[in-house]
Amino acid sequence: MPDHPGSRPYHVESASQAELLMDRAWLRLLDVFTGEARGVADAARTLGVTTEWLFKRVRRLERAGLLAVREVRPRAGRAVRLYRAASDTFFVPFTLVPAETVGRQNRAWHLDLFETAIGRTFLRAPFDQHGWGFVTERTPSGDVSFRIVREDGVRWADLGDAAPVMVSGWHLLHLTPSDARELQGELRALHERYARRTGTEPFLLGIFLADTSGLPGLEHARSERADE
Numbered sequence: 001m002p003d004h005p006g007s008r009p010y011h012v013e014s015a016s017q018a019e020l021l022m023d024r025a026w027l028r029l030l031d032v033f034t035g036e037a038r039g040v041a042d043a044a045r046t047l048g049v050t051t052e053w054l055f056k057r058v059r060r061l062e063r064a065g066l067l068a069v070r071e072v073r074p075r076a077g078r079a080v081r082l083y084r085a086a087s088d089t090f091f092v093p094f095t096l097v098p099a100e101t102v103g104r105q106n107r108a109w110h111l112d113l114f115e116t117a118i119g120r121t122f123l124r125a126p127f128d129q130h131g132w133g134f135v136t137e138r139t140p141s142g143d144v145s146f147r148i149v150r151e152d153g154v155r156w157a158d159l160g161d162a163a164p165v166m167v168s169g170w171h172l173l174h175l176t177p178s179d180a181r182e183l184q185g186e187l188r189a190l191h192e193r194y195a196r197r198t199g200t201e202p203f204l205l206g207i208f209l210a211d212t213s214g215l216p217g218l219e220h221a222r223s224e225r226a227d228e
Contacts, residue, residue: 010087017064018092022102025109029057030066030085037070037082058083066090107206114168114204121164126156143172165203184209 012018020026032043044054061067062083071082092102121127134146146169148156156163175183187207194205 008087009089009091012090012092012096014065015096017066017090018097020061020064020066021090021092022097022105023109024106026057026061029054030061033067033083033085034088037084039080039082041080043083110204110206114206117204118166118168121166124164126159126162132156139172141172141174145169145171170208180209180211 012021032038032046040055040058041051044051047054058067066086067083068086069081070084073080073082131151134148137145137147139145187209191205191207
């Protein structure tokens, strides 16, 4: 373990370490112990969890070699152990964990969390009223999609401040390579702009864009321009 955890990325060589680091839930726990050594009780208050809950996870991170005791402070009763992460950053080579595996596991956990949050949204106003549903429609890109509406045609997005904060959906786009790169840059810039802001409520944002040419599953979807 390096003497100066923040000096350079810790080069991961263990599959058990990689398994924890490609899970953002574990990575966020570990992140609380970067920058400075902290006690479990102090870190638990920061995370909003119980000391007992966090201690079990600290022990697993410690066994994996990602966390270590940096200082022991005596006090009446049991001494306080201060833990610090092996490094502020970690390098996990794709030779140890394939990129597809990392992405699939990472997205699966967050998509489950996202769907749970969306499900709760539909139990609250305005969707707790009768008359809400979705309509199917064909988009200009040649794909089919769903749009949340009320029976009288009002869209949930038209409700203004009364509408819940959510964006959900996959969109098939037919772009030139230059347009795709432009969109990629705009999505990154949009995320970075809001990532710098600080607030009190957590919101989960997912951004997905990939070249699916040659992959099975979208053979039916052609742009209207191509049909002309």
